[in-house]
Amino acid sequence: MLHSIMARTRSLWSGLRRRRDFEAEMAEEFGHHLELRTADLVRSGVAPAEAARRARVEFGRIANHQEDARAARGLAPFDSLRVSWLDVKLGARMLKKYPGLSIVSVIGMSVAIAVGAGYVGAINAFMDPTLPLPEGDRIVAIQNADVANPGDERQTLRDLAAWRTQLRTVREIGAFASAGRNLVLPGQGVERVKLARMTASGFGLTRTAPLMGRTLLEADEREGAAPVVVIGEDEWRRVFDADPAIVGRPVRLGNEVHTVVGVMPAGFGFPFAHKYWVPLQQRVADVETGGGGNVFVFGRLAAGATLDEAQAELSVVGARMATTFPATHQHLRPQVMPYTFPLMGISDPSAVMAARTLQASVALLLVLVAANVAILVYARVATRTSEIAMRSALGASRRRIITQLFVEAFVLSSIAAVIGLSITAAAFRQLSRLHGGPGSDVTVPFWFDLSLTPGLIAYAAGLAILAGMIVGVIPALKVTGRRAQTGLQQLTTRGASQQLGRLWTALIVVQVAIAVAVLPSAIGIAGDSVRKGATEPGYDAAALLGARVFMDRDATLPVPGGDTSAVAILPRFRDRTAELLRRLEAEPAVAGVTFTTNIPGRENQARIEVEGAPRMSDGAEGPGGANDPWVRTSNVGANFFGVYGVPTVAGRTFTEADAHEGATAVVVDQVFADRRLAGGPVLGRRVRVLTPKEGGAEGELVAGPWLEVVGVVPDFSLEVGLGGEEDPAMYFPMSVAQATGPLHVAVRTRGSSPAAFGGRLRQVALAVDANLQLEEVSAASDFEYHERRSMLYLAIGVVAVTGSVLLLSATGIYAMMSFTVTRRRREIGIRAALGANPRRILAGVFARASTQLGVGVAAGLGLAVVVARAIGTGVMEGAGVLLLPGVAVLMIAVGLLATLGPARRGLAVQPTEALRDE
Structure with missing residues (x-):
């Protein structure tokens, strides 16, 4: 039976793929039979003309034999679905005949396809x-x-060694660890580069030959081997001026001088986005003890092996290691997965499934839009029942009529797909430009291709077909249903008997409710984004240069005892950073130097308690409430406000005496004073920070020491709350000796632009310590411009989506009203003939639609409160409450505007026209 099914399937596919050849062969075969029979009759003495006639009579109609042949091969159903250019031309003509429907439909589907294609592509x-x-x-x-x-997720060199020797389903196993180094070139200054400390097997795994020289060797990984480096082709051209003698040239990376042994071809960035590769040296002690830090392990599936087989074998090896090393591997479960997943932060199979499910669910937006358009098309098709009835009476099958209506809808969805892909391409280009802006810390992996790939175009084409099916086929099935086949007379009055089902009307109510629910929060976010994008920082950013300063643990020479942990290196980092600040202050072009743990606008969040005020739990009054426990915090140098040019509103700022362990002075901004300390004096008030208790129950907090407010400064950060209100901020004094991690250094220049001083800043840092690294070196004005531009783009995106939601709801209302007028056209004519007032006619016709609009708005207002509290937009605080009635009025206005067109058509119905078919 299976063999028969497969044979029939192959025959069907062959017939579909070679339909023209099949038709030509069939016609030739039938013609040959007629010629043979005609020749036999002629030989028997019949005249040629009479012989040809008799042969045709005996053979029968060729068309019937062709239909039988197609049916035998299973092609008959597909013949009735054949599309002609006439169908396409008719679809294009419908665009011109119904311009309003066409424009609304294309806009709605274009946005939906753009969102779907953009998300899937990213x-x-x-x-x-x-x-x-x-x-x-x-x-x-x-x-x-x-x-x-x-x-x-943790894996060490010991895991690497075990997997290399015990796995058979995964071969060419290697590892890498990312690091940063200061690249020092004589006469060209210094810059920080990201490199991969990688095993030599990584190059063999990629099957990519070097452009010049060689790649890394296993001998390079041995402890004590001479330091070597492989560089990328673009770095060879950019940094080394395409030096043909680059192989063998010494290059200083941090404290070590490496020899260039090879150049990789353009575009090569394995394992992530690297352009420099040094050996991952494996000390015997690290392999035996599990030291050497964490590494990322990769490999290639053996020939014929599957991912499931590799996972099964790896689980056995993991269980063996858990038994051998219970102290470190008791709770570890090894996993093998596609290479890109863990690098993108997806390590749990459920997370992979969630991402794929969300990817598929994006298409539901198009389904929702297409359903609205289907209502509009349904109303339009209902006016064409006479045409459909005539075609049916003339022999057109139901399948042929449905095909024609599908093609008409597909013309609409195809135009929408082209426009949607154009929007997606423009968004991709803009995102690519944004990525390279100052302050951007996004590193694009080498496999990343944010463009319109053939797969993405095919996906958009699939969405266009799906939309065409919903928009064209569903209304066509309803109009050409079983009742529609009972006769021409019944079909000619079909438009008056069509009904808009409960599912369609419920869908419109839900759309209105969703629009009302998301609009307040969307308006709040868009307003916040516009405000931030248009607001200049509250400090003098014109002559400020910023940089993040840190010390790479892997690049640092071992401290006494061989401990290279972050805690052990911390004293060295503090000492070198303090020396960097002292040398910068001595520079003639420097007017001031300071530091902070977080640059303005990117502060941390902390829970606080104000003395004399009740301790509030998270969300007790909603984010942004008067006693909301969350505030922005940052540790700053004593001269931070002076270097940034921030004035003092009340009290004082910090002094060097405040920057020590146990200091109790804090400075707050004006927003903090107005919203957290309202109703009494500000200076001298005490606050304290609340932190989760280690090992305690969820929500259990530990209170820190009381701190005294000694000064108030303006809100100078660009950070504002989602509801448009500024978040309060509190600043703590600190010295470099108290640093526990990377610091952000700010330099105010004198007589030179901040960007021009960037090179000098790197040189000074190099002179202090070759392992003292700088990144995100940029002028504060450039950074702030980048931030503001990002917020403006966010506002544009929110406005576009919000506008689409409004358009979607308006489309549904318009469709419902249009359908109502079409369905009740005869009733309107009769009532008008009997002298009914036009207003009463419209009130009666649109009463149901108005009820649905009211129900949707009422339900949406309740949901709006839930959404606002869930995402913390602050809409329910202060003047934001006015957004709710405002949105309700807006939605009702949109609904009324959507009824204007159908209302005008309803009033224009003439009794004689409405009763013409009676």
Whole structure:
């Protein structure tokens, strides 16, 4: 039976693929039979003309035999679905005949397709497991998942050694660890570069030959081997001026001088986005003890092996290691997965499924839009029942009529797909430009291709077909249903008997409710974004240069005892940073130097308690409430406000005496004073920070020491709340000796632009310590411009989506009203003939639609409160409450505007026209 099904399927596919050839062969075969029979009759003495006639009579109608042949091969149903250019021309003519419907439909579907294609394209660009390498789909990642601490993946050189020797389903196993180094070139200054400390097997895994020289060797990984480096082709041209003698040239990276041994071809960035590669040296002690830091392990599936087989084998190896090393591996479960997943932060199979499910669910937006358009098309088709009845009476099958209506809808959705893809391409280009702006810390992986790929175009084409099916086929099925086949007379009055089902009307109510629910929060976010995008910072950013300063642990020479942990290196970092600040202050072009843990606008969040005020739990009054426990916090140098040019509103700012362990002075901004300390004096008030109790129950907090407010400054940050109100801020004094991590250094220049001083800043840092690294070096004005521009783009995106929601709701209301006028056209004519007042006619006709609009608005207002509290927009605080009635009025106004067109058509109905068919 299976063999028969397969044979029939192959025959059907062959017939579809070679339909023209099949038709030509069939016609030739039938013609040959007629010629043979005619020749036989002629030989028997019949005249040629009579012989040809008799042969045709005996053979029968060729068309019937052709239909039988098609049916035998299963092609008959497909013949009735054949599309002609006439259908396409008719679809294009409908665009011109119904311009309003066409414009609304195309706009709605264009936005939906743009959102769907954009999301799918972005997700595929990051997560697509097929790397742009030979057999890239066979490259996998191996990692340990800690079941005791979900989300913590740890693998060391000991795991690498075990997996290399024990796995058979995964070969060419290697590892890498990202690091940063200061690249020092004589006469060209210094710049920080990101490099990969990688095993030599990584190059063999990629099947990519070097452009010049060689790649890394296993001998380079041995402890004590001479330091070497491989560089990328673009860095060879940019940094080394395409030096043909680059191989063998010494290059200083941090404290070590490496020898360039090879150059990789353009576009090569394995394992992530690297352009410099040094050996991942494996000390015997690290392999035996599990030291050497965490590494990212990769490999290639063996020939014929599957991911499931590799996982099964890896689980056995993992269980063996858990038995051998219970102290470190008891809770570790090794996993093998597509290479890109863990690099993109997706390590849990459920997270992969969630991402794919969300990817598929984006198409539901198009389904919702297409359903609205289907209502409009349904109303239009209802006016064409006479045409459909005539075609049916003349022999057109129901399938042929449905095909024609599908083509008409597909013309609409195809135009929408082209426009949607154009929007997506423009958004992709803009995102690519935004990525390279000052302050951007996004590193794009080498496999990332944010463009209109063939797969993405095919996906958009699939969405266009899906939209065409919903918009064209569903109304066509309803109009050409069983009742529609009972006769021409019944079809000619079909438009008056069509009904808009409960599902359609419920869908419109839900749309209105969703629009009302999201509009207040969307308006708040858009307003916040516009405000931030148009607001200048509250400090003098014209002559400020910023940089993030840190010390890479892997690049630092071992401290006494061999401990290279962050805690052990911290004293050295503090000492070198303090020296950097002293040398910068001595520079003639520097007017002031300060530091902070967080640059303005990117402060941390902390819970606080004000003395004399009740302690509030999270969300007790909603984010932004008068006693909301959350505020922005930052640790700053004593001269921070002076260097930034921030004036004092009341009290004082910090002095060097405040910057020590146990200091109790804090400075707050004006927003903090107005909203947290209202109703009494500000200076001298005491606050304290609340932190979660380590090992305590959820929500259990530990209160820090009381701190005294000694000064008030203006709100000078660009950070504002989602509801449009500024978040309060509190600042703590600190010295470099108290630093526990990277610091942001700010330099106010004198007589030179901040950007021009960037090179000098790197030189001074290099002179202090070759391992003192700088990143995000940019003028504060450039950084702030980038931030404001990002917020403006966010506002544009929110406005576009919000406008689409409004348009969607208006489309549904318009469709419902249009359909109502079409369905009740005869009733309107009769009532008008009997002398009814036009206003009463319209009130009666649109009463149901008005009720649905009211129900949707009422339900949406309740949901709006829930949405606002859930995402913390602050809409329910202060003047934001006015958004709710404002949105309700706006939605009702949109609904009324959507009824204007149908209302005018209803009033224009003439009794004689409405009763013409009676």
